Amino acid sequence: MSAELPRTVTLATEDFGPVTLEEPTWCAGHADHRSDTARVDLTHCGPAIECTFLGAEVFTAELVASPYASTSMPRLGGRTPGVSVHPLGMTLDPTDLYSLAGALDGYADRLRALADQLTAILTEEHR
Structure with missing residues (x-):
């Protein structure tokens, strides 16, 4: 049996400095991460799926999870993975x-x- 180590990523934050996170297998990476991000706003995002028509984006959806989120409000994102849907602006279970x-x-x-x-x-x- 193979004991695979979890993937991790270290991201700079404005309030906690470098933060190392366990990265889910579905995360598409953090190429657009900004160092002025607060730790509470760190988010894992999966690849976006888009619905486009005549060159206009109608919907975009992607898996998301914010490991340090402070909200427990349904549909606003959080520590539990969900699917963020735009332009709806909600994270759905x-x-x-x-x-x-x-x-x-x-x-x-x-x-x-x-x-x-x-x-x-x-x-x-x-x-």
Whole structure:
């Protein structure tokens, strides 16, 4: 059996100096880390998945966890991993994320119905 050591990363902070964190396997790294970040704001982020249309970003979602977060408010991020969704501006748990996916499915159906209605209008205008 292999006893693999956890990955760690050391990040500079403005209030605690260098802070060494255990880095989750899903973390995409900290290339954009700034040394003027407070320890409470250190965040692990996974790769972002984007929904774009005609070159415009509609949604972005990524796994996140903030190991020193002081908040315990649901949907505002925290120590427990969640999925940060933009432009919603919330961090969702699995139940919320499934609910969002369901809402998007329903919205897609309404968009298709609207496209059908527009097609009928345009077809009628061209008769």
